[in-house]
Amino acid sequence: MTDVTSTELDLTTATAPLVKSKxxxxxxxxxxxxxxxxxxxxxxxxxxxxxxVRYNPVDTRTADRLRPPFSRLSDGSYAIFGTDQVGQDLFAxxxxxxxxxxxxxxxxxxxxxxxxxxxxxxxxxxxxxLDGVLMRLADIQLAFPSILLAIFIAALLGPSVVNVxxxxxxxxxxTFARVARGQALATRRREFVDAxxxxxxxxxxxxSRSVLPxxxxxxxxxxxxxxxxxxxxxxxxxxLGLGTPASTPSWGVTIANGRNYLADAWWISTIPGIALxxxxxSLGVLGDALRDRYDPRLRSL
Amino acid sequence: MGxxxxxxxxxxxxxxxxxxTIIFVVLRLVPGDPAYIMLGPDADQAQVDALRAQLGLDHSxxxxxxxxxxxxxxxxxxxxxxxxxxxxxxxxxxxxxTIQLAxxxxxxxxxxxxxxxxxxxxxxxSWVDRTISVFSLMGQSTPSFWLxxxxxxxxxxxxxxxxxxxxxxxxxLVLPTITLALPFLAILVRLTRSGLLEVVHEGYxxxxxxxxxxxxxxxxxxxxRNALIPIVTVVGLQFGALLxxxxxxxxxFAWPGVGRLLIDSIGRRDYGVVQASILLVATIFVVINxxxxxxxxxxxxxxxxxxx
Numbered sequence: 001m002t003d004v005t006s007t008e009l010d011l012t013t014a015t016a017p018l019v020k021s022k023x024x025x026x027x028x029x030x031x032x033x034x035x036x037x038x039x040x041x042x043x044x045x046x047x048x049x050x051x052x053v054r055y056n057p058v059d060t061r062t063a064d065r066l067r068p069p070f071s072r073l074s075d076g077s078y079a080i081f082g083t084d085q086v087g088q089d090l091f092a093x094x095x096x097x098x099x100x101x102x103x104x105x106x107x108x109x110x111x112x113x114x115x116x117x118x119x120x121x122x123x124x125x126x127x128x129x130l131d132g133v134l135m136r137l138a139d140i141q142l143a144f145p146s147i148l149l150a151i152f153i154a155a156l157l158g159p160s161v162v163n164v165x166x167x168x169x170x171x172x173x174x175t176f177a178r179v180a181r182g183q184a185l186a187t188r189r190r191e192f193v194d195a196x197x198x199x200x201x202x203x204x205x206x207x208s209r210s211v212l213p214x215x216x217x218x219x220x221x222x223x224x225x226x227x228x229x230x231x232x233x234x235x236x237x238x239x240l241g242l243g244t245p246a247s248t249p250s251w252g253v254t255i256a257n258g259r260n261y262l263a264d265a266w267w268i269s270t271i272p273g274i275a276l277x278x279x280x281x282s283l284g285v286l287g288d289a290l291r292d293r294y295d296p297r298l299r300s301l
Numbered sequence: 302m303g304x305x306x307x308x309x310x311x312x313x314x315x316x317x318x319x320x321x322t323i324i325f326v327v328l329r330l331v332p333g334d335p336a337y338i339m340l341g342p343d344a345d346q347a348q349v350d351a352l353r354a355q356l357g358l359d360h361s362x363x364x365x366x367x368x369x370x371x372x373x374x375x376x377x378x379x380x381x382x383x384x385x386x387x388x389x390x391x392x393x394x395x396x397x398x399t400i401q402l403a404x405x406x407x408x409x410x411x412x413x414x415x416x417x418x419x420x421x422x423x424x425x426x427s428w429v430d431r432t433i434s435v436f437s438l439m440g441q442s443t444p445s446f447w448l449x450x451x452x453x454x455x456x457x458x459x460x461x462x463x464x465x466x467x468x469x470x471x472x473x474l475v476l477p478t479i480t481l482a483l484p485f486l487a488i489l490v491r492l493t494r495s496g497l498l499e500v501v502h503e504g505y506x507x508x509x510x511x512x513x514x515x516x517x518x519x520x521x522x523x524x525x526r527n528a529l530i531p532i533v534t535v536v537g538l539q540f541g542a543l544l545x546x547x548x549x550x551x552x553x554f555a556w557p558g559v560g561r562l563l564i565d566s567i568g569r570r571d572y573g574v575v576q577a578s579i580l581l582v583a584t585i586f587v588v589i590n591x592x593x594x595x596x597x598x599x600x601x602x603x604x605x606x607x608x609x
Contacts, residue, residue, distance in 0.1 A: 139312075140319035142538075145586055147545035148579050152324065155567040155575060156331045156338065232444055236549055239446045240564055255447055259553075266454050273447030280442035288438075 032293070035286025042279050046102050049095030055249070061087035066265040082267045084257065088249075094272050097251040100244060101276070104164055105231045109223045111169035112230075116176025117215060123177070124184025125207055135181070138174045146171040150233065154242040164243045168230055179222050183215040221294055225287035228280040235276055251276045305598050313591045320583045321373050324576055325366060334358065339379075339572035355379060373580070379573040381566075388573035392559055392581050398468060399547050399558030400585075405478045406543060410486035417486075418493020423520060425498060433490060440487030445546055449480040449553035466555035477554045485543050492535055496528035503527075530601050537593030541586045 064073045064087035073079055073089075081090035123134040141149070150171045157163040187193060193210045201209070237243030238252025246253055251272040258268030331338065336352040353359060360368070372378070378388040421433040456476060457465035464473050500506060501524055509523040510516075548560035555561065559578050566574040 136315075137319075140316050140323075144316070144320055144323075144583055145541035145545035147542070147548065148582060149323070151548065151563070151567070152575065152579055153327055156327060228442060232442070235444055236446060239444075240549065240552060242567070252446075255444075255450065259450060262450065262454055262458055266458075269447065269450045270454065273444060273451065276447065277439070277443045280444075281439055284438050284442050 031285050031289035035282050035289065038278070038282035039286065042098055042282075043102060045095055046098035050092070050099060053089070053092040053095055055089070055092035055096050059088065063087065066261060066268075068265070069267055069271075081271050082265065084254070084268050085261055085265070090254075090268060090271060093249040093254055094251070094275055096249045097254060097272060098275070098279075100161065100248060100250040101231050101234060101279070104161065104168070104234045104244075104250075105227045107165045108168040108172065108230045108234075109227055111165060112172040112226075113176050113219060113223060115169060116173035117180040117212075117219060119173065120177035120180025120182075121184050121207060121211060121215070124181035125188055125203075125211060131181075134177070138177055141171075141174050147233065147236070150237060151240070151242060154237055159238075159242055159245045161244050161248065164234055164237060167237070168233055171233075172226060172230060175222055175226060176219060179218050180215045183218060184211050187211045187214045217294060221287070221291050224283065224290050228283035228287065231276070231283070232280055306595060309591055309594045309598075313587050316587050317580075317584060320580065320587075321370065322366075324579065325369050328572075329362075339570070352379065376577075378577040378580075381571050381574050384571075384574075388571075388577040389581075391574055392562065392577045395557060395559045395562045395578075396581065398556060399544075399551070399560060402474070402477055402481060402550070402556060402558060403540075403543055403547055405474060406481040406485065407540070409478055409482040410489050413482075414486040414489030415493055418490045419497060419520065419525065421490065421494040422497035422501070425494075430494075434494075437487040437490040440483045440490075443483065445480050445484060446549050446553055448483060449476070449550060452476045452480060453553075468557055473554075473556075477550050477556050480553070481543065481546050481550045484546065485539060488539055489532070489536070492532050493528065496532055497524055500524050500527050530597065533593060533600065534597055537590045540589050544582050544586055 061074065061083075064079075064083050065085060067073065067079055067083040067087075069080060069082040069090075071079055071082065073083070077089075079089045079091065081094065084090055084093065119134050119138075123131040150167045153167045153170060154163060157167065188206075188211060193206060196206055196210055234243055235250070235252035235255070238250045239256045241256070243252055244250040246257075254272045255269045255276075258265065258270075258272075261268055328338070334349075334353075336349050336358055337344070340348055340352060355372075358365060376389045380386065381388050381391055384391060417433055417437075421430045424430050453465040453476065456463040463475055464470075465476075467473055497520070501520075503524075505527075506519060506524050509519045514523075547556075547558060548563060550556065551558045551560035552564050559582060563575060563578040566572075566578070
């Protein structure tokens with residue numbers, strides 16, 4: 001009887017903060033909805049936009065060079081965001097750019113997440129010297145401005161979409177490794193893991209069935225927070241001429257091209273930048289809200 | 302305190318060794334002869350042979366690594382084939398301009414970011430707090446290369462009140478400083494706000510209030526002092542991002558610092574200069590983090606006592 005009472009007491013203390021936050025509505029509902037809506041619009045535009053608005057990278061129309069937004073082109077169509085220095089429609093170019101930004105962002109997260117979680121799980125689960133070596137490696141990398149590492153590797157590999165993904169994954173795995181390690185450390189001594197071990201589960205089974213699932217939620221939260229940074233980093237590298245090649249219409253490349261025409265055509269650099277900033281803000285809002293709701297402990301990351 | 306200082310020093314050296322090693326490994330992981338990569342397609346065979354000998358590429362990998370480390374210790378990254386001068390001294394000439402830009406940006410962020418963070422925390426969950434938070438999120442999300450271009454469009458092309466590129470007078474410093482400071486400032490606002498909110502319910506803050514001290518003194522003297530401790534560390538870590546940001550800002554504004562030299566050298570495949578600039582920036586960053594760690598130990602005695 002006393003046992004039951006103490007459990008009940010424990011439950012009330014444990015759920016007290018939850019009850020408090022429920023009174024104000026679930027944490028960040030409005031922010032989560034806002035983020036989801038904006039990101040859905042971007043994803044839909046990136047997937048279907050290029051089918052609806054044709055973009056041909058080698059198509060140059062000198063008669064339509066540097067037309068301001070909302071002008072009518074020689075073929076009768078409207079360019080709502082204007083045209084660039086070779087007469088390309090800026091809106092069509094930005095839809096292609098959305099595709100590249102989102103694809104690079106997702107691919108980087110998958111790669112960085114896989115590397116990071118593998119390293120973090122191994123370090124946390126096995127511990128010992130392996131943990132020491134891997135985490136010192138992470139410390140070294142954290143003590144080094146990541147954009148510099150990215151610039152150095154990108155400079156050696158040369159500009160290409162695949163290389164950008166590799167470069168950004170190499171400079172972003174540490175966060176994932178730290179989160180996965182933390183989860184592995186917290187889980188490996190729990191009773192249900194001990195129980196599976198007693199029942200004869202092997203190391204691989206213990207990691208894949210017991211420890212890995214505990215990492216999924218925090219890793220997804222971290223991924224949402226990180227994807228905005230990754231998309232920004234891709235655009236910055238492309239702007240510097242080290243990311244996607246100059247022939248690929250990514251946002252960073254378009255903004256860089258517009259720099260030479262600032263006096264005549266403000267829109268080439270300005271409009272893709274607004275699109276980029278708005279996407280990153282929305283991802284930031286969504287990431288923060290998800291973190292506040294599901295894992296407030298990750299706040300320091 | 303002595304043992305703590307030594308421990309931090311050893312870790313800093315360890316990090317620098319790691320950075321040097323990463324550069325060595327990456328240079329050799331990339332397909333192709335490092336000498337060819339470093340010299341580019343225009344080099345003649347004599348230059349390639351000379352560099353191969355200097356890098357010790359005809360020796361085993363272990364020997365190569367030893368030679369490389371020895372050269373790095375002597376700050377020898379070879380000659381710049383483009384400018385025909387010692388790579389490291391070329392980089393050193395550019396350091397003052399970068400430090401100037403980074404320092405003014407840091408000061409600007411502290412002068413604006415800390416007060417805004419305090420105001421947001423004092424008025425937590427009010428419209429003032431929400432407005433500040435929205436602006437700080439936007440500041441963190443705005444691509445700095447784009448912000449730089451927009452500032453040039455407005456203040457240099459449109460209003461014609463500030464120069465768009467170059468250096469020399471204070472007016473040249475304004476736009477690059479704002480561009481570099483904004484993301485840092487935004488992070489500082491969020492950190493100050495959350496740091497203050499965390500300590501505001503602590504016992505010693507309640508005690509200060511109970512003593513009848515004014516709310517201003519309670520926050521500025523009793524709460525902020527303790528909230529500053531974690532902020533100092535993150536400021537140190539984020540200073541690395543600020544240094545990385547100089548690469549982009551210097552490119553946009555043609556600012557004659559290390560960052561622009563780095564990008565120019567990459568474009569011309571001048572890899573001696575590239576390595577020298579990256580290692581120099583990494584060293585500045587590591588030294589600053591070392592200073593921050595020591596300051597942290599000074600501010601919070603628990604840190605330095607923990608390992609003694």
